[in-house]
Amino acid sequence: MGIEHEHVHDLIGVGIGPFNLSLAALLDQIPEVDAVFFEQREGFDWHPGMLIDGTRMQVPFLADLVTMADPMSPYSFLNYLTEHNRMYRFYFLQRLEIPRNEYNHYCQWAVNKLESCRFNHRVVGLVHDENEEVFRVKVLNLKTEQTETYLAKNLVLGTGSIPSMPKSFQELEGENLFHTSEFITHQERCRKAKSITLVGSGQSAAEVFRELLREQGENGYRLDWITRSKGFSSMEESQLSLEHFSPDYVDYFYQLPQEKKDQVFAGQELLYKGISSHTITDIYDLLYEYSLGGQSLDVGLQVLTEVSSMEKLGDGYRLKCHQWQQEADFTHDSQVVIVGTGYRPNIPEFVHELGDYLQWDDCNRYIVDSDYRLKLGKDVPNQIYVHSGISHSHGVGSTNLGLAVQRNKIIINHLLGKPYYPMSKQSIFQKFSGKE
Ligand SMILES: Cc1cc2nc3c(=O)[nH]c(=O)nc-3n(C[C@H](O)[C@H](O)[C@H](O)COP(=O)(O)OP(=O)(O)OC[C@H]3O[C@@H](n4cnc5c(N)ncnc54)[C@H](O)[C@@H]3O)c2cc1C
Known part of the structure; x- marks a missing residue:
């Protein structure tokens, strides 16, 4: 028997890649949410085997951890530059895409300021306790090799891809x-x-x-x-093609029937x-x-x-x-x-073990609500939000960093049960839907 913690967190995050890190950084400014994030690695490292000198991000620096929701946040890329006295160097660089190594360093800088991020911790199991209305999350501390159980009202899976x-x-x-x-x-x-x-x-x-x-x-x-x-x-990198990585396109794609989504997504290879x-x-x-x-x-x-x-x-x-x-x-x-045969979504085994607790489609994929909650098989107040393995539901932009903050705004609004972040409509030039 490992340690059982009694404290109930509002949210436990599984994995600390850019998507959950963005959520941790935004929540750090919202004291009413008590969140903790677990990551199995020793520290933050963004695809370290591909940090080749000279490679650049494929999205503008504005797709940092917070700016799209809160440009005044202390976790913005511009604040990172200020703290490192690099503002003029960046200004004269005159480029939106920063080196991949610099993005990694920026995220590491943010992680060092965030108390909610715990490294060397692998989430290995998950059970929902219906009586207590909490999730019991089993976490293996990779340093002590002890398993601890943490309690949370809600979860967010940010386990990325492998x-x-x-x-x-x-x-x-x-x-x-x-x-x-x-x-x-x-x-x-x-x-x-x-x-x-x-x-x-x-x-x-x-x-x-x-x-x-x-x-x-x-x-x-x-x-x-x-x-x-x-x-x-x-x-396809023209501005109008890039508009497929906008909240508007995600909303449009989401409301298509599943069969149509699968067809459309299969034809969008050159977008990503x-x-x-x-x-x-x-x-x-x-x-x-x-x-x-x-x-x-x-x-x-x-x-x-x-x-x-x-x-x-x-x-x-x-x-x-x-x-x-x-x-x-x-x-x-x-x-x-x-x-170089790519990556696939990393859906931990403990998610599959939830079985009927979740709703699955004919292709054995979990069903995801428009606000990134897994559809549950039971009517309970606890939610599992998800960042990974959602291209079948939310489309081509699912792993795009330019949509991470937008997704986290939606998750936070749902978690708080109020429109903490205002959501704008028609943020791009083109229209996808033919309906009024
Ligand atoms: C080389 C490369 C470059 C990319 N460049 C861009 C780009 O420029 N722009 C863009 O928009 N997108 C890019 N992407 C796509 C995407 O943005 C990245 O894959 C991004 O890292 C996804 O973030 P994430 O948080 O979902 O997952 P990840 O970064 O994959 O992080 C998931 C984390 O979860 C941890 N984890 C998994 N299971 C557990 C567990 N059970 N317990 C604890 N921790 C766990 C993993 O160790 C990992 O650190 C790139 C992808 C790759 C592979």
Whole structure:
């Protein structure tokens, strides 16, 4: 039996990524809500394996932890700059997108000021106590290895996403085969490799490819990039396309029937799965420079090709490739293989174990209310708010940092039972609905 705390919190947060951190920062200014947030990592670290020097945020700095709700908050990015005496440097930078490393540092700065954030704590279990009308949350303290039970009236799940890799590749995983999410850990190994192949053509794969291409001259490896997509396509980044990441589009998408939502979302890949045009430009510039004067490149870019399986070959791998348009098979050998096959929502096992307590759809996905509450199977006053695994209900902007504060405003208003934050309507230029 571990420690049982008697105190009942208004809210317990599971996970401290940017979404729950934003909630913690906003709630810090609202003393009537007693909240505590648990994170299994030792400290805040934002996708550390992808903190490649020179990479930038894909959203303007205004998508910080608080500004969209409370520009006067002490947790704003501008206050972070002020406290670090960087305001003039940022002013002369004249750019909205800050380095990814700086965003990470900004979040760490905010975490250090927030008493509600507890690290080294993994939430491992959850039960609803109907008599007491509380959640009993089992938390493993990773330092003491003791399990403690905390009580809360409400929960918020911000468990983010986890790297996704085909099962057959996972069996071969090691120093010479890894996911892009671990690139920084293996970068030194890459520098000594004879040949490196990247699989996949999303933003992460492109950023890793660009970095490896930059360093190819000094390290001398062969570099290949293989994707089953039709091309190394750029993301839709025009202002009117970006309006899909607005509260208005979330509201429009939410009211569509589920079948229609699934259809629409499947057709929106280029809003979030392609490559930023500036990353493609950097890669093309490098390729152009390297080929000056007719120099031959030790680089290969292969589209329309699925890596269907892989096997060990010496200290490297043999990739079985299938060009699906021509229906042609070929093999490709590489010492190091980096898999950029994206991420999937991280829904902890204890959520599935809640079973009938929650409502699930035909595809075994939890049903989410418009205000980010999981639909419960019972009429109880306790709520589970959710940030992760909601693209089926709330659409393409679900993981976009530009919508984190908006979502937290909605959660806080619901939690307080009053419109603490006023909500504006028609915040963008275009209209999605054909109804009045
Ligand atoms: C490399 C990369 C770059 C990105 N760049 C951008 C960008 O520029 N702009 C943008 O809008 N979006 C970006 N995204 C998408 C998205 O914004 C990020 O994935 C963001 O980190 C999501 O935040 P989160 O809080 O939902 O989850 P995460 O950041 O994934 O954090 C979840 C946290 O929960 C913790 N956790 C999980 N389970 C438990 C548990 N049981 N107990 C305790 N803790 C737990 C995890 O350890 C983790 O720290 C990027 C994604 C990636 C992968």
